[in-house]
Amino acid sequence: MRILTLTKETQQNILENLLKRSPNSYGEYEGRVNAIIEEVRANRDAAVFSYTKKFDGADIDAGNILVTEEEIREAYEKVDPKLLSVIRKALVNIRDYHSRQRQNSWFDSQESGIILGQKVTPLARVGVYVPGGKAVYPSSVLMNVIPAKVAGVEQIIMTTPPGADGKVYPSTLVAAKEAGVDAIYKVGGAQAIAAMAFGTESIPKVDKIVGPGNIYVALAKKAVFGYVSIDSIAGPSEILVLADETANPRYVAADLLSQAEHDEMASAILITTSRTLAGQVAAEIDRFVEKLSRKEIITKSLENYGYILVADSLDDAIATVNEIASEHLELVTKNPFEVMTKIRNAGAIFIGEYSSEPLGDYFAGPNHVLPTNGTAKFFSALGVDDFIKKSSIISYSREALENVYKDIIQFAECEKLTAHANSIRVRFEENSEQK
Amino acid sequence: MRILTLTKETQQNILENLLKRSPNSYGEYEGRVNAIIEEVRANRDAAVFSYTKKFDGADIDAGNILVTEEEIREAYEKVDPKLLSVIRKALVNIRDYHSRQRQNSWFDSQESGIILGQKVTPLARVGVYVPGGKAVYPSSVLMNVIPAKVAGVEQIIMTTPPGADGKVYPSTLVAAKEAGVDAIYKVGGAQAIAAMAFGTESIPKVDKIVGPGNIYVALAKKAVFGYVSIDSIAGPSEILVLADETANPRYVAADLLSQAEHDEMASAILITTSRTLAGQVAAEIDRFVEKLSRKEIITKSLENYGYILVADSLDDAIATVNEIASEHLELVTKNPFEVMTKIRNAGAIFIGEYSSEPLGDYFAGPNHVLPTNGTAKFFSALGVDDFIKKSSIISYSREALENVYKDIIQFAECEKLTAHANSIRVRFEENSEQK
Numbered sequence: 001m002r003i004l005t006l007t008k009e010t011q012q013n014i015l016e017n018l019l020k021r022s023p024n025s026y027g028e029y030e031g032r033v034n035a036i037i038e039e040v041r042a043n044r045d046a047a048v049f050s051y052t053k054k055f056d057g058a059d060i061d062a063g064n065i066l067v068t069e070e071e072i073r074e075a076y077e078k079v080d081p082k083l084l085s086v087i088r089k090a091l092v093n094i095r096d097y098h099s100r101q102r103q104n105s106w107f108d109s110q111e112s113g114i115i116l117g118q119k120v121t122p123l124a125r126v127g128v129y130v131p132g133g134k135a136v137y138p139s140s141v142l143m144n145v146i147p148a149k150v151a152g153v154e155q156i157i158m159t160t161p162p163g164a165d166g167k168v169y170p171s172t173l174v175a176a177k178e179a180g181v182d183a184i185y186k187v188g189g190a191q192a193i194a195a196m197a198f199g200t201e202s203i204p205k206v207d208k209i210v211g212p213g214n215i216y217v218a219l220a221k222k223a224v225f226g227y228v229s230i231d232s233i234a235g236p237s238e239i240l241v242l243a244d245e246t247a248n249p250r251y252v253a254a255d256l257l258s259q260a261e262h263d264e265m266a267s268a269i270l271i272t273t274s275r276t277l278a279g280q281v282a283a284e285i286d287r288f289v290e291k292l293s294r295k296e297i298i299t300k301s302l303e304n305y306g307y308i309l310v311a312d313s314l315d316d317a318i319a320t321v322n323e324i325a326s327e328h329l330e331l332v333t334k335n336p337f338e339v340m341t342k343i344r345n346a347g348a349i350f351i352g353e354y355s356s357e358p359l360g361d362y363f364a365g366p367n368h369v370l371p372t373n374g375t376a377k378f379f380s381a382l383g384v385d386d387f388i389k390k391s392s393i394i395s396y397s398r399e400a401l402e403n404v405y406k407d408i409i410q411f412a413e414c415e416k417l418t419a420h421a422n423s424i425r426v427r428f429e430e431n432s433e434q435k
Numbered sequence: 436m437r438i439l440t441l442t443k444e445t446q447q448n449i450l451e452n453l454l455k456r457s458p459n460s461y462g463e464y465e466g467r468v469n470a471i472i473e474e475v476r477a478n479r480d481a482a483v484f485s486y487t488k489k490f491d492g493a494d495i496d497a498g499n500i501l502v503t504e505e506e507i508r509e510a511y512e513k514v515d516p517k518l519l520s521v522i523r524k525a526l527v528n529i530r531d532y533h534s535r536q537r538q539n540s541w542f543d544s545q546e547s548g549i550i551l552g553q554k555v556t557p558l559a560r561v562g563v564y565v566p567g568g569k570a571v572y573p574s575s576v577l578m579n580v581i582p583a584k585v586a587g588v589e590q591i592i593m594t595t596p597p598g599a600d601g602k603v604y605p606s607t608l609v610a611a612k613e614a615g616v617d618a619i620y621k622v623g624g625a626q627a628i629a630a631m632a633f634g635t636e637s638i639p640k641v642d643k644i645v646g647p648g649n650i651y652v653a654l655a656k657k658a659v660f661g662y663v664s665i666d667s668i669a670g671p672s673e674i675l676v677l678a679d680e681t682a683n684p685r686y687v688a689a690d691l692l693s694q695a696e697h698d699e700m701a702s703a704i705l706i707t708t709s710r711t712l713a714g715q716v717a718a719e720i721d722r723f724v725e726k727l728s729r730k731e732i733i734t735k736s737l738e739n740y741g742y743i744l745v746a747d748s749l750d751d752a753i754a755t756v757n758e759i760a761s762e763h764l765e766l767v768t769k770n771p772f773e774v775m776t777k778i779r780n781a782g783a784i785f786i787g788e789y790s791s792e793p794l795g796d797y798f799a800g801p802n803h804v805l806p807t808n809g810t811a812k813f814f815s816a817l818g819v820d821d822f823i824k825k826s827s828i829i830s831y832s833r834e835a836l837e838n839v840y841k842d843i844i845q846f847a848e849c850e851k852l853t854a855h856a857n858s859i860r861v862r863f864e865e866n867s868e869q870k
Contacts, residue, residue, distance in 0.1 A: 022661065083849045086842045097551055100543060108535060115786070116532055116800055121779050123813055137850050171849065207813045226457065226668070229813035233661070254858040261854035293853045336830075343826070344556050351550070351830035354862060358855040359831060362846040363839060365551055366827035378558055378642040378664035380825040390815040391778070392801035395771075395786035396794060404798060407521045411797040414518045414606065415572050418728045419696035420793040423689040427789060 001256075001285050001302050003278050006271065006311040011320050014269075014307060015374075018324070021236055021265050021305070022373050033190045033219040040194035045201040051191040056132070057164035060186050065202050067168060067184040072177050075170035083171060087138060087178055090363050094142055097365030098150040101384035113397025118390045122152035123229075125204060126387060127196035128181065129211035129221075130172055132161035132188050138175035139361060143368050143382065144211045145179035151387030156181050157206065159196060161188020189213075193220035197228045210369075210382065231386060232379055235372035236265035236305075239357055240326035240346075242317055242339065243281075245274035247332040251353055252277070253284035255330060258358050260301040261294040267305035269324065271317045278308045318342050325376040328357050347376045402428065436691075436720050436737050438713050441706065441746040446755050449704075449742060450809075453759070456671055456700050456740070457808050468625045468654040475629035480636040486626040491567070492599035495621050500637050502603060502619040507612050510605035518606060522573060522613055525798050529577055532800030533585040536819035548832025553825045557587035558664075560639060561822060562631035563616065564646035564656075565607055567596035567623050573610035574796060578803050578817065579646045580614035586822035591616050592641065594631060596623020624648075625655035632659035645804075645817065666821060667814055670807035671700035671740075674792055675761035675781075677752055677774065678716075680709035682767040686788055687712070688719030690765060693793050695736040696729040702740035704759065706752045713743045753777050760811040763792050782811045837863065 004010050040047045045062060052060045076084070107117030126148045130141055141158075148156050158181045160168055168186060176184055185203050187195060193213075199205030208229040209221055221230045239259035241252050256268040272278050289298055311317035318339065321329065325345035333339050336351045343349055347370030348360055361368045371379035405424050412420035439445050475482045480497060487495045511519070542552030561583045565576055576593075583591050593616045595603055603621060611619055620638050622630060628648075634640030643664040644656055656665045674694035676687050691703040707713050724733055746752035753774065756764065760780035768774050771786045778784055782805030783795055796803045806814035840859050847855035 080849065082845055086846045086849075089839075089842055090846065097543075100541065101553070103538075106535065108532075114799075118536070118801075119775070119778075119784070124779065139846060139850065226810070229810075250861055251858075254854070254861045257854040258852075258858040261852060288854075288857065292857065293851075298854065340554070340828070343554075344559065346826050348827035348829060349554070351828065352832075354831045354833045354836040355829050356836070356858045356862065358847055358852075358858050359836065359843060360827070360829050361855060363843050364549075364829050364831065366553075366829055370827075371824075375661070375664075376824070376826070378824055381827050383825070385820070385825075389806075389811070389813055390818070390820075391781050391811070392783035392795070392805075392816050393775070393786065394783060394790050394795050394799050394801055396789045396799065397787075398789045401789040401791070401794065404524075407524055408794060408798050410517055411521045411525065411574060412793055414515065414521075415574065416728075417693075417696060417793075419689070419692040419723075419733065420796065422723065422727065423686075423693040423791045423793050426685055426689045427791065 001282050001306045001308050003282060003308040003310065006309040006316060006320060010309065011323060015323060018267055018305060018373065029215055029219055033216055034223060036190040037194040037220060037223055040191050040200065041198045048187050048191050048195050048200055048203070051189065052162070052187055055189055056161045058162040058166045058186065060162060060166060062202050064166065065185050065187065067173060067186065071168070072173050075173035078170040079174045083138070084174060087142065087175055090139070091142055091146065091178055093363060093365035094146045095150060098147045098384050102150065103388065107393060112400040112403060114400045115393065115395040117393035119393055120388050120390055122154070123207040123387050123389065124153070125155045125157065125206045126153045127206035127209045128156060128158045129192060129209060129213050129217060130158055130160040131213050131217070132163070132169065136169045136171055138171045139368065140212060141172060141175035142179050145176065145181055147367065147382060147384050148387045149180045151384045153387050157196070157204065158184045159187050159192035159203070160184065162186040190216045190220035193217060193224060197224035208387070210386070231369065231382055232371060232375065234369065236267065237262040238267040238327040238372055239269070239330070240321060240324055240328065241270045241330040241332060242321055243270060243272045243277060243332040244314065244334060245277055246334050247277055248353055249277055249280035250284050251356070252332060253281045253288055255357050256281070256306070257285065257288055257292065257298055259328065260298045260306060261292065264297055264300040264304060266301045268302060269306065269326070270308045271311055271320055272308070273311050273314055273317060275310050278310050282308055314339070321346070325374045327370045327372045327376065328360070330355065330357060345377045347371045347381055436717050436741045436743050438717060438743040438745065441744040441751060441755060445744065446758060450758060453702055453740060453808065464650055464654055468651055469658060471625040472629040472655060472658055475626050475635065476633045483622050483626050483630050483635055483638070486624065487597070487622055490624055491596045493597040493601045493621065495597060495601060497637050499601065500620050500622065502608060502621065507608050510608035513605040514609045518573070519609060522577065522610055525574070526577055526581065526613055528798060528800035529581045530585060533582045533819050537585065538823065542828060547835040547838060549835045550828065550830040552828035554828055555823050555825055557589070558642040558822050558824065559588070560590045560592065560641045561588045562641035562644045563591060563593045564627060564644060564648050564652060565593055565595040566648050566652070567598070567604065571604045571606055573606045574803065575647060576607060576610035577614050580611065580616055582802065582817060582819050583822040584615045586819045588822050592631070592639065593619045594622050594627035594638070595619065597621040625651045628652060628655035628659060632663045643822070645821070666804065666817055667806060667810065669804070671702065672697040673702045673762040673807055674704070674765070675756060675759055675763065676705045676765040676767060677756055678705060678707045678712060678767040679749065679769060680712055681769050682712055683788055684712055684715035685719050686791070687767060688716045688723055690792050691741070692720065692723055692727065692733055694763065695733045695741060696727065699732055699735040699739060701736045703737060704741070704761070705743045706746055706755055707743070708746050708749055708752060710745050713745050717743055749774070756781070760809045762805045762807045762811065763795070765790065765792060780812045782806045782816055
């Protein structure tokens with residue numbers, strides 16, 4: 001892995017290189033996705049079935065689009081009991097963590113008869129998209145479903161593409177059942193997103209769509225945004241390790257590789273104040289890579305977006321950490337909690353040498369759906385907040401309004417909104433009933 | 436105003452009619468906006484100055500793009516002292532309300548050495564867009580700036596188009612100064628949005644852009660979303676009044692008109708269980724309209740999107756209220772707080788007959804930037820939440836990780852992510868340093 005000295009210029013070049021991963025235009029995909037969406041909007045179930053035949057090779061109709069209880073039972077039989085046991089343990093941790101994110105409705109009252117507040121309401125119906133194909137991630141099912149469940153969403157549906165045999169991958173079904181999904185529909189791609197955004201005879205319209213997917217799914221989510229809410233569009237995975245000379249180079253190397261294996265666009269960066277550590281980590285990486293099953297992907301992603309940066313000072317290193325705003329950040333330094341206080345931008349912060357990033361992917365409890373590609377500067381992890389919304393509450397007594405009504409009229413008239421002023425004035429006109 | 440009986444079919448027709456207000460395609464605008472954005476990205480200040488000359492007729496350059504302290508002093512001299520006094524009163528209420536929205540960082544610890552938590556950080560820099568033209572809304576400046584200020588945003592900048600004389604409207608400047616804006620730039624339209632999203636020599640790049648604007652501004656915000664965060668794209672204003680026979684028809688009529696005057700696309704709907712009230716409100720509306728300065732707009736908006744609906748029961752009425760998910764909802768019934776418990780979807784809920792909607796627009800404290808066009812089903816009012824983000828905190832001791840490390844390896848291997856498994860395993864290999 002390349003070792004560079006951290007300067008303003010290296011920082012700038014790296015930031016520009018990383019940003020290349022967010023394409024400006026999706027060209028031909030966009031047109032195809034829009035056509036699918038329009039078709040599903042117009043022809044509903046019929047379009048969904050026809051695309052499923054075309055793209056997944058499966059014969060799906062109104063009679064078999066919904067996964068049955070029988071299919072779920074079969075899935076439980078097929079899944080490794082050890083995986084089921086781990087899913088259940090992870091589920092408890094994820095639920096516990098997200099339960100702490102719940103927000104209360106609140107109000108404040110004043111004696112003149114003013115009540116102001118905010119009412120928190122869960123979304124009514126949420127759709128979770130789960131990709132098909134070879135990469136089957138039951139952890140992703142848990143991370144997308146549990147926050148919605150904890151938020152109190154009434155109905156959680158899931159869509160996922162079937163294989164050509166019309167079946168869904170067993171571990172997906174088991175994770176969905178464990179997490180509490182209410183209904184699972186065998187449909188994938190842009191057609192699944194369109195079906196959940198607008199509703200079909202078989203698939204109900206939802207309020208929000210979450211979950212990862214390929215370029216078609218991502219573009220479809222972007223296209224239906226506004227008709228429904230969506231989660232953010234996930235970019236390639238990223239890890240940034242901030243380490244000093246106290247760090248174990250073997251652990252650091254292993255952690256960098258854990259994200260590099262995701263895909264060729266993934267980014268793994270070490271920023272360190274120790275040139276010795278830099279060299280050791282590079283050497284450990286070379287040794288590990290030889291033994292790992294996803295060696296080819298790892299090699300490409302390190303070539304593309306892997307860096308070891310040597311900083312003059314911890315402050316310089318932290319400044320760059322905040323500029324990169326990584327999805328995952330590990331702090332492996334002498335006083336990592338002190339360093340944490342200086343971190344402004346990161347999706348998740350892993351503190352200390354035993355807080356390896358995959359601990360967060362699967363088990364610890366915080367969500368693994370995190371902002372990527374610098375968006376940790378303004379976005380947060382998926383969580384309960386994403387499945388609630390807030391309504392303002394305003395109640396004034398006659399006395400309370402009378403105290404301020406002239407001010408409101410003044411303000412409205414300055415903005416030339418006379419009907420606004422009128423609506424306040426009418427309440428304090430003498431004999432207003434007769435006018 | 437038309438009076439209809441509320442049935443499933445009327446409800447469906449109205450929902451479809453209201454949705455027509457969200458265009459599917461912006462056609463020619465989109466291309467023009469994208470061209471402006473690309474030009475500003477490439478040529479920065481030079482592009483900004485040239486568009487400002489072209490669209491606003493103003494000679495703006497690096498020397499005068501920033502509003503000076505002198506210009507702000509002049510603005511204070513020009514603004515009606517009564518308006519200034521009202522702005523200051525409203526500001527206190529808005530700040531108080533939003534202060535209650537602040538969220539704390541939190542953590543939870545377990546004795547095995549686990550710390551999990553969530554760190555709340557304000558965004559570093561926010562840009563507020565303020566439209567120019569004839570409609571000058573200092574209240575909008577307050578509502579967009581104060582939540583960012585309360586959230587702890589370090590730097591709040593503002594962009595607003597200058598007149599041909601290179602000046603900005605005095606009440607905009609005064610409201611900005613009162614609310615605590617750090618810098619005001621004389622640039623408007625898509626070019627202002629692009630400048631804030633990507634930065635120019637004069638205008639710093641921001642993390643989030645908020646504020647209303649015309650179609651160019653809205654499309655530009657949509658286009659830069661992802662590079663920066665944006666608030667939601669506001670649609671035409673809406674009021675929905677739910678009233679029974681106890682309501683004062685004159686107040687209800689005046690409140691409906693207060694939103695109808697915003698623009699021809701605005702929607703004003705009364706749902707009532709009382710046919711008598713329906714008729715009285717219609718009559719009051721006819722009388723009021725004649726006297727109001729924005730009569731033409733009001734007449735058009737009532738023709739397009741105004742309805743009085745008579746429901747068989749309060750439950751039916753509430754069900755429709757929840758389907759429409761109005762930006763503003765007034766509850767003017769016998770037990771309005773009891774009715775409030777049944778409301779799932781509304782941007783802001785005004786309770787009781789003295790809680791007239793314009794009270795919320797200007798003065799009470801809750802934000803007047805609210806979800807429109809049915810999006811109250813999944814979006815919330817602008818608030819402090821929009822100007823913070825949350826980073827997950829994960830810290831495990833060796834002991835804590837040792838308790839669960841085999842489970843994590845199991846999970847990772849089931850997902851065929853061997854480098855993930857390796858990063859955990861390496862920490863518990865004997866003599867791991869030597870391997």
